[in-house]
Amino acid sequence: MTDPDVPSLAEIHGFRIKPTGTHLSRTMMLEDLRGVLSACTDCSSPPQYQAAIVDDNVLAKPTARSARMSFDRLRELYAFDPASRIFRALVDIWPSERGAQPSVALLCATARDPILRAITPFLLAHPAGATITPLAIAQEAEQRFPGKFQSKSLQRLGRNAASSWTQAGLLQGRKRKTRARPEAHPVAVAYALLLGDLCGRRGQALFSTLWARMLDASPHELRRYAERASREGWIDYRAAGDVVEITFSHLMREEA
Numbered sequence: 564m565t566d567p568d569v570p571s572l573a574e575i576h577g578f579r580i581k582p583t584g585t586h587l588s589r590t591m592m593l594e595d596l597r598g599v600l601s602a603c604t605d606c607s608s609p610p611q612y613q614a615a616i617v618d619d620n621v622l623a624k625p626t627a628r629s630a631r632m633s634f635d636r637l638r639e640l641y642a643f644d645p646a647s648r649i650f651r652a653l654v655d656i657w658p659s660e661r662g663a664q665p666s667v668a669l670l671c672a673t674a675r676d677p678i679l680r681a682i683t684p685f686l687l688a689h690p691a692g693a694t695i696t697p698l699a700i701a702q703e704a705e706q707r708f709p710g711k712f713q714s715k716s717l718q719r720l721g722r723n724a725a726s727s728w729t730q731a732g733l734l735q736g737r738k739r740k741t742r743a744r745p746e747a748h749p750v751a752v753a754y755a756l757l758l759g760d761l762c763g764r765r766g767q768a769l770f771s772t773l774w775a776r777m778l779d780a781s782p783h784e785l786r787r788y789a790e791r792a793s794r795e796g797w798i799d800y801r802a803a804g805d806v807v808e809i810t811f812s813h814l815m816r817e818e819a
Contacts, residue, residue, distance in 0.1 A: 568680060568773040569762055576761045577647030577674070582708060584678030585639045587716050591672040591727040592637055593665055598622050599637065600657050612643040640672045649674055652757055652814045656750045656797065663748035669731035670754055670774055679724060680773070681707045686728060686742070687776050693742045695734060697721030733779065747780045752788040753797035757814050766807045 569578045599612065602621040606612050615621045616634040624630040637643065642650040653671050657664060673680045685703040689695055701721035704712065712720070728734040732745025752775075759772035769775065770785050778785065786802070789809065793800035799810040 566677065566680070569674070569677075573762045577642045577644070577649040578761070579639075579675045579677055582677045582681075582711070584676050584720065585636050585672070586676055586679045586723045586727065587712065587720050588723070589636045589640075590723045591640060591668055591730065592633070593668050593727075593730050595622055595633055595637060596641060596668055597664065599643075600654065606643075607645055609638065609644050612638070640675050641668075642675065648761060648815065649758065652754060655814060656754060660748055660750050662746065663751040665731040666745055666748065666751040666778065667754050669727060669733075670751070670758060670777060672727065673773075673777065674758055678704060678708070678720065679727070682724060683773065683777065686724075686733060687779070689742045691742050691744055695725070695740050695742060697725050697740075700724050733777070744779045747778050747784060747788055749788045749792040749795060750797055751778060752780075752785055753792040753814070756789060756792075756798060756809055757811050760809070760811060766809065767805065769807075769809055 566580055569580055571580060574580060598621060599616060602619075603612055603615045606615060613634055616637070617627065617630045620627075620630050622630065622633055624633055634643075641653065645651050645654070649671055653667060656667065673683055682700060682703050685700070686695065697718065698721060701717040704717055704720055725734060725740050729736075729740065732743060734740045735743040755772070755774035755778055756769045758774040759769040762772065764772050770782050775785055780788070786807075789798065789800045792798050796813055798814070799808075799812055801808045
């Protein structure tokens, strides 16, 4: 199945296209991600992240097996490889604003989890206040990937996707999940625009990508946050009438 949001060339930057999904077994693991990035400020390679999670057990998992599984799932979602531009940019902006971390984590997880990405437009099509059940999410996944997954896997996917979307503010409620609008943050907008750029979109088109739509803000609001992100040094934003130029000299810089 062709992915309308991620071209094959984007894989070099850390996107994943093969239709396997971490959300069949886990959520986006926000608190584990926070724990790892807090403990691993000096990690510069996948083996170092692995050693911290598995050998040093920085996440305080009860067994070596659970620590290993956590590393495997976290790497699926976030790469944990500074050679990956989407992970490098995430690490770059992560400490700047804790309130933006759920949105940034979800953006990265969606770039890395093709099944979550395939069902995200279903979520975004619902207006604020609409009820969205795990069953409806599972049914959408079955329509997108007919016959590929067993019923129990689809049920877990529905629950896990709903949990991740709730953590990121796109849903609210515990037993009854309803569509909500997350708070926008300049660094999250900068990251969403970067993901669109890495997928080949440019200029004004960056405000209509899946990543931009996941922030659930109007084009005017997105431009306003992009201007703020530019003033803060995350992106380079220039606009003259309908002509928009956005570049990423900071987030796309080469590591020394």
